[in-house]
Amino acid sequence: MAMVKDPVCGMEIDSDTAAGSSEYQGTTYYFCSEGCKHDFDTSPWKYVGSGAELKEAMSEPEPSMAPKAPSAKKWWEFWK
Numbered sequence: 001m002a003m004v005k006d007p008v009c010g011m012e013i014d015s016d017t018a019a020g021s022s023e024y025q026g027t028t029y030y031f032c033s034e035g036c037k038h039d040f041d042t043s044p045w046k047y048v049g050s051g052a053e054l055k056e057a058m059s060e061p062e063p064s065m066a067p068k069a070p071s072a073k074k075w076w077e078f079w080k
Contacts, residue, residue: 004029007047008036024048 002015011032015021018030020037024044031037040047 006030006032006036008039 003012004015004018005011006013007029009032013030013032015030019033020031022029022031022037022041022044024040025048027048029040029044029048031040
């Protein structure tokens with residue numbers, strides 16, 4: 001019994017009872033569900049190595065980098 005981390009959802013699972021596994025770049029990854037396995041098989045680079053770090057870094061933009069909404073005019077200001 002070896003506890004491993006599902007690279008998609010982060011759940012700790014037993015590799016012996018995992019719902020599935022996939023090999024990517026010479027490493028075997030285990031999954032808690034077929035859904036996580038499917039997501040990984042579709043785009044493994046998102047969940048492994050620098051791709052996972054990039055995904056995490058982009059998940060929460062810094063406040064200074066957040067897009068700003070344009071100032072909205074009131075409907076009556078268009079007739080001035």
